[in-house]
Amino acid sequence: MNTSAILPGATIGILGGGQLGRMTAMAARSMGYDVHVLDPDPMCAARAVATQTLTAPFNDAEAAARLARACDVITLEIEQISRASLEAAAEFAPVHPGADAVYIIQDRLRQKRWLSDNNFPVGAFREADSADALAAIVAEFGPSIAKACHGGYDGRGQARLSDANAAVDAWKSLGQQPCLVEQRIDIAVELSVLVARRANGEHVVYPPSRNHHTDGILTWSVTPAELPASVLRSAEELAPAIAKALGIVGLLAVELFLTTDGQLLVNELAPRPHNTYHHTERASATSQFEQLVRAVCNLPLGDPRVIAPGAIVNLLGDVWLHDTQPDIEFALGVPASRLHLYGKAGARPGRKMGHLSAVGDSSQEALSRVLACYRRLSPASALAAGLSGPPPQLRAADGALSVELAAVDRGNAAPWRGPEDNDTDREDVG
Ligand code: ATP
Ligand code: MG
Numbered sequence: 001m002n003t004s005a006i007l008p009g010a011t012i013g014i015l016g017g018g019q020l021g022r023m024t025a026m027a028a029r030s031m032g033y034d035v036h037v038l039d040p041d042p043m044c045a046a047r048a049v050a051t052q053t054l055t056a057p058f059n060d061a062e063a064a065a066r067l068a069r070a071c072d073v074i075t076l077e078i079e080q081i082s083r084a085s086l087e088a089a090a091e092f093a094p095v096h097p098g099a100d101a102v103y104i105i106q107d108r109l110r111q112k113r114w115l116s117d118n119n120f121p122v123g124a125f126r127e128a129d130s131a132d133a134l135a136a137i138v139a140e141f142g143p144s145i146a147k148a149c150h151g152g153y154d155g156r157g158q159a160r161l162s163d164a165n166a167a168v169d170a171w172k173s174l175g176q177q178p179c180l181v182e183q184r185i186d187i188a189v190e191l192s193v194l195v196a197r198r199a200n201g202e203h204v205v206y207p208p209s210r211n212h213h214t215d216g217i218l219t220w221s222v223t224p225a226e227l228p229a230s231v232l233r234s235a236e237e238l239a240p241a242i243a244k245a246l247g248i249v250g251l252l253a254v255e256l257f258l259t260t261d262g263q264l265l266v267n268e269l270a271p272r273p274h275n276t277y278h279h280t281e282r283a284s285a286t287s288q289f290e291q292l293v294r295a296v297c298n299l300p301l302g303d304p305r306v307i308a309p310g311a312i313v314n315l316l317g318d319v320w321l322h323d324t325q326p327d328i329e330f331a332l333g334v335p336a337s338r339l340h341l342y343g344k345a346g347a348r349p350g351r352k353m354g355h356l357s358a359v360g361d362s363s364q365e366a367l368s369r370v371l372a373c374y375r376r377l378s379p380a381s382a383l384a385a386g387l388s389g390p391p392p393q394l395r396a397a398d399g400a401l402s403v404e405l406a407a408v409d410r411g412n413a414a415p416w417r418g419p420e421d422n423d424t425d426r427e428d429v430g
Contacts (some may be wrong), residue, residue, distance in 0.1 A: 003199060006072050006297040008032030013071030013093065015064065015085070017044030017053060019342040019352060020077035020273045023281070025049035027289035033297075038067045045342040046077075061088035068092035075250055075296045077272050079106040080151060096199075096249040096296040097271045104246065105269050107149045109180040115266055118245055120238065123257070123265050124183040128171075134181060135167035143184040148174045154350060155216020160184070186260040190267075191225050192276040194253045195239040196291045196301050203243065204291075206284065206304040208235045208256075209276040210363075210394070214385050217350060221276040222311040222367045223283050226394045227258070234264050242269065250295050251288060253277065275314065275352070282338065282359050283310025283366070308359040311366040313374045313387075315354040317347035322380040331377035334369050336360060364394050 006012075012028050014021045017039030025035040025046050037050040040057045047053045052070070056063030058078070064085035068074050074095045076086075079102055086099035104114045115122050124141060128134035138144045138161045148157035159170035171179075190211045197203040210225035211218055225232065235256055243252040246269075253274030255267040277288040286294075286302025294301055319326050332339060341354035356377065358369035368391040375382040382388045 003298060005299050010034070010072035010297070011036060011070060012293065012296070013038070013067045013074040013089070014046065014050075014077055015058065015067070015074065015081045015089070016077035017041070017046035017050070018077060019045045019344075019354075021046040022049055022342060023278075024075070024077060024273060024289045024292055027287060028293045031290070031293060033293065036067055036071055038063060043345060045344055048343055058082060059085060061085045064089040065092060068095070073296050075272075075292060076102070079271055081106075094296075097252075098247065098249065101246040101248050101271055105271050108147050108152070108268070109149045109178070111269060112180055112182075115242075115269075118242075120242060121263065121265050123185045126181050127178055128181050129178045131168045131171035131176075134161075134171050134179070135164040137181045138167055139164040141181070141183040145182050145184055146170050146174055147180045147182065148177065149179060154218075154352065155213075156350075158216060185257050185265065187257045188260045188262075189227065189258045190256070191227060191231070191235060191258060192221075192253055192255045192274060193235040193239040194251060194274060194277045194280075194288060194304075195243045195248075196251050196288075196295045196304070197240070197243045197248050198295055198301060199249050199298055201244065202301060203240050204301045204304045205236045205239055206277060206280065206288070207306055208232055209279070211255075211276045212392070217316065218275050218314055219385055219387070220311060220313045220367065220370065221279060222309070222363045222394070223277075223279055224306050224309060224363055226363050231258055231264060238264070238266070242266075246271075251292050275355075278312045278340070278355055279310035279357055279366075280304075281340075282357050283308055309361070309363040309366045310357060310359045311363070311370040312355045312357045313370050314352055315341075315356065315374075315377075316349070316381075317351040317353055318349050318384065319353065319378045319381045320347035321349065322378065324378075324380060326377045328377065331356070331373045334358065334373040334376065336366075337369060337373040364391075367391055367394065 011034040013036045017037040022045040028035050035050045036052040037046045038054040042055045059082035061084040065088040068089035069092045071093050074089045074093050083103050112125050126137045144161045146159045191208045193208045194206040208225040209221045209223045211221045239254045253270040257265045273288045281287040337358045356373045360366035371391045
């Protein structure tokens with residue numbers, strides 16, 4: 001393998017030109033790289049930052065090859081790139097992360113099976129290949145979530161079932177295709193952890209983020225997560241172990257559930273920048289976008305430490321669809337706040353249009369500020385998201401963790417303790 005660095009002046013190709021591609025392109029441009037992008041939408045968010053935008057579907061292998069011919073390295077911002085496209089691009093430039101890892105991750109069922117087969121902790125799941133099979137699984141599991149194998153994101157491509165009677169409608173809503181069925185998990189806290197990894201196996205792990213979702217879509221995220229040390233440790237060990245097993249070069253985000261009985265379970269993986277690490281542009285010594293550039297260009301990885309607690313709240317299309325338009329001027333009066341807009345034309349419900357960020361002296365201050373900013377921007381959206389009242393408290397008034405989390409910290413529950421095999425060479429990285 002060629003291990004020399006790809007230096008500024010070179011061209012980075014990004015498969016996908018959404019907001020993640022746009023913010024990666026901005027980081028790359030700051031460092032002096034040129035950027036080309038491939039996306040099916042000629043008006044994609046990254047177009048304003050890339051010198052060339054190729055308009056083609058993600059399964060157009062010939063177009064992926066054309067992108068790669070003009071670039072020194074290829075990365076991606078979305079996992080729904082066909083294997084044929086990744087392989088065609090790899091004929092002309094290194095593709096990071098590679099086709100094998102992306103292929104495992106891009107199908108939700110294949111990904112869950114891989115995690116389970118490799119002894120990473122996941123909740124109960126099955127494959128359903130008919131409405132009857134789905135009904136039988138839900139009869140066994142109780143409340144469940146059926147997820148389409150391909151193409152779902154931000155809660156789309158999912159059906160929540162409270163009992164087996166819902167199976168026929170759910171099966172239809174998911175396009176009558178084989179799907180992943182998960183037992184509904186009693187979640188105490190959602191968190192995520194991000195690892196960056198170079199071709200030589202060197203890696204850095206970002207401190208976990210604590211995340212809040214509404215109707216399957218991320219609402220806010222804060223770092224540091226302020227969770228029990230045992231949970232943080234487990235999360236910080238899990239992510240590089242998964243990245244190593246997948247052979248990831250670039251970024252891997254691991255979404256995790258901490259269950260009410262104290263287990264740490266993997267929800268899903270993303271081999272790219274992640275919405276729950278957008279605060280790294282403000283909060284961290286190295287943003288996730290710069291880190292991706294460093295990792296795929298084989299440069300020394302940046303320091304992932306938090307330099308100021310930070311938080312974000314997502315701005316969905318809904319913000320622009322109320323009678324009252326967003327009040328940007330009023331919102332930006334909140335100290336240490338920033339507006340990030342992705343340059344997307346056309347606000348639609350649930351479409352990610354941008355985010356707000358804030359930093360503070362503590363995670364609580366950063367979160368309170370960003371939510372205050374959101375309430376000023378769009379009181380109607382804040383109300384709809386249940387965020388119009390006082391901000392959620394990350395800790396009780398006396399500074400203690402909540403009851404469930406305190407139980408975890410006392411060691412009453414056993415989060416992940418490492419792979420069962422004798423993975424002795426884990427220290428070779430990092
Ligand atoms: P995103 O793109 O925002 O990450 P997604 O469409 O990829 O979302 P998931 O991450 O699978 O979908 O699920 C979205 C959210 O739905 C989770 O963050 C969690 O809040 C909830 N959820 C998903 N699976 C389960 C489960 N098995 N039990 C309980 N809640 C779940
Ligand atoms: Mg998710």
